[in-house]
Amino acid sequence: MKVKLYWYNLVLGLFLIFSVSCSNQSEFFISPEGSDLYSGTEAKPFKSLKRAQEAVRIQLKENPGKQIIITVRGGNYSVKEPIMFTAEDSGTEDAPVIYKAADGEEPVFTGSVQLKKWKPLDNVKKLKMFSPEIQVRLFVTDLILEGVTDFGDPIKIGKRPELFCNGKIQTLARWPNTGFVKAGVARGKTELPPHYIKNHGSKEGVFEYLGDRQDQWAEENDVRLGGYWFWDWSDEFQTVDKVDVESHTFYLKEPFHRYGYGDSLRYFGLNLFCEIDQPGEWYLDRLDNHLYWCMPEGVDPKKDEVTLSVFNAPYMVEIRDCSNLKLQGLTFREGRGSAILVSEGKNCLIADCRVERFGQDGIHIDGGSNDGISGCYLSTFGCAGISIKGGDRKTLTPANHFVENTIVSDFSLFHRTYEPAVYVAGCGISLRHNCFQNSSSSAMRLEGNDITVEYNEISHVVNESDDQGGLDMWYNPSYRGTVVQYNYWHDIKGGTVHGAAGVRLDDMISGVKIYGNVFERCGARHFGGVQIHGGKDNLVENNLFYNCLAAVSLSPWKGNRWAEGLESPVIQKKMYNDVDIRSELYQQKYPELKSIRENPNQNTIKNNLVVDCEQVLLKDGGFNIVENNTAINSEGKSATEFCKADILKEYGLEPIPFSEIGLKNNKWIN
Secondary structure, three states, X not given: OHHHHXXXXXXXXXXXXXXXXXXXXXXXXXXXXXXXXXXXXXXXXXOOHHHHHHHHHHHHHXXXXXXXXXXXXXXEEEOXXXXXXXXXXXXXXXXXXXXXXXXXXXXXXXXXXXOOOOEEOOOHHHHOOOOHHXXXXXXXXXXXXXXXXXXXXXXXXXXXXXXXXXXXXXXXXXXXXXXXXXXXXXXXXXXXXXXXXOOOEEOOOEEEOOOOHHHHHHHOOOOEEEXXXXXXXXXXXXXXXXXXXXXXXXXXXXXXXXXXXXXXXXXXXXXXXXXXXXXXXXXXXXXXXXXXXXXXXXXXXXXXXXXXXOOOOOEEXXXXXXXXXXXXXXXEEEXXXXXEEEEOOEOOEEEOOEEEEEOOOOEEEEOOEOOEEEOOEEEEEOOOOEEEEEOEOOOOEOOOEXXXXXXXXXXXXXXXXXXXXXXXXXXXXXXXXXXXXXXXOOOEEEEEEOOEXXXXXXXXXXXOXXXXXXEEEEOOOOOOOOEEEOOEEEEEOXXXXXXXXXXXXXXXXXXXXXXXXXXXEEOXXXXXXXXXXXXXXXXXXXXXXEOOOEEEEEEOOXXXXXXXXXXXXXXXXXXXXXXXXXXXXXXXXXXXXXXXXXXOOOOEEEOOEEEOOXXXXXXXXXXXXXXXXXXXXXXXXXXXXXXXXXXXXXXXXXXXXXXXXXXXXXXXXX
């Protein structure tokens, strides 16, 4: 068999070389109706991307520098193992290798299987616990008969199966159906030390539940809980060890949450068969291999597409040490892990792709230079949308990575905090003309230098967590050179104790420029549209704040906290080991570092227009420079009207190019 395969590959390779050299062929084709025994032409397309990749590598060796395009026809391509690209798949700067969708068609690479063997549930004992309305909608399938043997874990990131009906994510059975329920008192034996919020708590996962509904969970075989166990900015999932119905107490399995458990914490139960009480909820019994599903109205499980994610490798696509490779117009969906990794790439581009319904993240760019994401649509992630790292902070060498004209929506659906639309770490990375929306927590988390955030629209984030911003930076005074300009922040009004802001600079973040933005309906509780906590040398200038709680909120570090913070081992390492702020390079690039120990809590807030806001400044303190911030009533005018150049000029502001903000070229919204 190996001998036959050897001769087959040899003959095919010679054919490809001969045909390319004779006909100047530069394009291969892939189709679900093709065959890997074909030659890869339009009339005789390959069936798999892997086979096309082999053909491309032969051509790259024999015809270096020639443009190669691989056209992928529409249809579904089942992914059972990661799609791997390496240095062998690289093109050149003038002739990148392009894997693209056929014009007007959508090729879909999927990590799910379609479930087709549904039957109405007829188990009388199981049915009797449900209402008649639910009973008639309950269906069941045996996953072993469906060919699924890896059931994963309901709360382990990267291993969780998810159910979809016609592309819509279904809900693992839970209570309450949305939101949270409050617990009673924490009953662990080791009390937490006092906190400034004065809430009692304990280290062990033992706490009271209120009411009687949870009593029935004692009969379930694998109860899980999700919640904010002490702080409303730190969520986690836990496994229940025992439900004590006599004392109304949950006993959780170790490891316990690192911050402990507080009185009146917020939680919900999930992975509960008995809580299937609305259409779309489902439950997988790992003891009997059966998946139970409450069918939504109007759905016929024999005709509609019902899929379960089964692909559980860390990434569906891995591009490693590759240069000048482009994926264009392709769709990747329904895996338990993340979708795409670009590691140590150069000039690699993910363009016009659709990435959705992954249990973990969307796209990771890690290291390399000049890699980008452009015109993509990313949606429905258990964790984050994009993680992008690169550049050298010590030498301030930019990565020149970018994300542009891309939508990231409905992320952080499972892990509810610190899973942003875009996480940025490094130096010289830009985010331009994107749309980030719909999340329990932040849209952007920035860690680094010379990061540019401009012309983006950010909305409906920080919907559930606390002490966050649409953009969040935290605890490193050597992060410098970040510019946040000409963005539209709106409808960011969450927060439970501290608040939610459009832009939040937390714990010593300094030297950030916030210029020419529009903040509409941003800020809640103790936060304004911009929130600065313990930082200095930040500039908030020429922004429009419209119908916000306040324009800017400031919570200065009091007493010697700034000086003590600079001397702490953690900050010393960040300033002098990770980088060196004393170096000539840093001192010239960021001259304000020369006076880092002077004037703590001194920021500049000037020339902003504040319309229909309750306050200009909230909790002002320190030594801030506050100049020419005009507060007026809208008199019925919209935020858009106030962005007109003549009105801004009237109040001393430079133009804000509002019409340029947001997506400029994205095929998925046309």
